[in-house]
Amino acid sequence: MPYELFLALRYLRARRGGRVVKVTALAAVFGVAFGVAALVVALALANGFRDELRDKILKGTAHLTVARTGGASVARAGGASLDDWRAVAARVRAVAGVATAEPTSYEGALLSGPEGASYAVLRGVSADSPRALAEVKRTLLRGSADELASAFVDKEIARTESAGSPSAQGDADEETPLPVVVGEELAARTGLGRVGSEGWIVSGEASTLPQLFTPRTRRVRVAGLFRSGLHDYDAAWAYVPLEEGATGNTQAHATVARPSVISVEAHDIYATGEVAASLRGALGEGWTVVDWREANRPLFAALELERRTVAFIIMLIVVVAALNITTALALLVVERRAEIAVLRVLGASARSVTAIFVAEGALVGAAGALLGVALGLLVCALGNRYELVRLPADVYSLSAVPFHPHARDVLLPALAAFAISLVATLHPARTAARTRPAEVLRHE
């Protein structure tokens, strides 16, 4: 061990010395510790909130969406119909990194109930898509989602059994309203908050002829209600059975959700950028591929900005705490002037004297940083165990924000605090190095 570190350690645990120096040094240790702990906790909380939000978004939407180029936004409005979705899905599944590829739709429509009408995004759930169905079930509040998958299967059986005329088929459809699982907020707005209540979906089709718009309506019955925890989804989404291969529309039987988007699940949610690039290469021109981060870029950008702002503000606490190190060392240098002079007499270089006090400050900074990390992780653990940050569950569908202390967000504050502590030592350490031994020895 270099003697500089040996002396710094010995000064730290010295029994003698001024009370003010000790109190200031302790204030420095605890100041840095509280600053680092606050930073660890704040970042863990921001991570937890972001991760939860991401998970909720990924539960409701695809990791990537593939649609024919032409729609305004793939995530919000249906693109061109994908009658050949099976072939497209097969090509998508062949791309490296893709786990599943299933058809869905994001059709815009009006959902009308006893208490009013509201804009709705109709999410088509395919009978061949157990993953999509499972996701609906996970957020289901009341009722059942099974009918979404069985609606058209049952109807195909009914069609086969009746083998009747098109009018007979139309009558059968009239008797069985389309099952729909409605977002809680949307249901409240339209008065469709009770399982079994009935309403209408109103959609339409613009013709290529100017000023010609053909409205279509479809009777629906609420099979269930869901709450995802994301207001945007709960206020606008309604899951309907995806009518794969359905042909033709009549006034009585309007197709409301036909495959228009291939919903892709990637093996790694953080590699969706690379998978998207591969998909674009594999599918060629005429396709739009959007990954979940692109689709939600404004939200995550806002969260990241908030995270950085909080981190910056809390970092100021660490800076202020580090000033205590400067004060403590400045006092220590005054207190130890005679000893510094003796060290210089014994042959210690100015650099060595600087090193002693830098080491002293570094030890204080390191102690504060380590204590802060321990304290921060403890608060995170307690926060998770006792759900310290509670949220109104009816608003967020999340009773508490979890603390996710990622390794990087624990190490960085600690290292930053340590670095700031080192900077804080420089002035007093240099003052110590400038001590003129003869002058001190003559007067003290």
Added chain:
Amino acid sequence: MTHDFKLTVEELRKTFRAPRGGAGLEVLRGVSFALASGEALAVVGDSGAGKTTLLHLVGGLERADGGSVRAGHFDVTRAGEEALARFRGREVGFVFQSHRLLPDLTAAENVALPLLVARRRRRDALDAAAEMLAAVGLSHRAAHLAGELSGGEQQRAAVARALVTRPRLLLADEPTGNLDAHNASEVGRLLLSLGRERGAAVVVATHSEALARSCDRRLALRDGLLGEAADF
């Protein structure tokens, strides 16, 4: 042990300038002397005569205004700060009126400190310190903090610290000034005997007649000049 070392001081001058441009205080006005290895010189004189200043200039702790100090082949008056620090660490041992031990270190650690500063291994430094403490009769106090030693013990430990690097120049500034007669005699004896034994050139600034008489030569500092000490 090297015996060809020689300390040569020629026409050494030092003036302390007044802080606001007033008349300066000329402390040394051309001091010259030479000292060989194993030789002990006592410098006597009234308080404020410039004895401490002379030792500081010889030991490279202060800058002279004129003249020269050569320690062997090393030009003390023209060396840079870092070279002077190395010179002090390797070639010079200092003993002050007050022991100047580091209070948070044990006696052994204090004595080992010059060797640690010279980047010797800790084990070797502590072994050498133990040897020196034995030489000054303080083995039994090695593990005690400096503040736990008596005044005489502290000064004996300071002598051990000054000699642990086997310096070629030993500078002692009133080494017995704070001690009672018994301890003063003991410390003076150790300082000179161990210094001579190790071949150091010893310069002692003192008011003590007994200590001055124990030295090989005595010079008196008066009015900034060094002359024969007739009173001793």
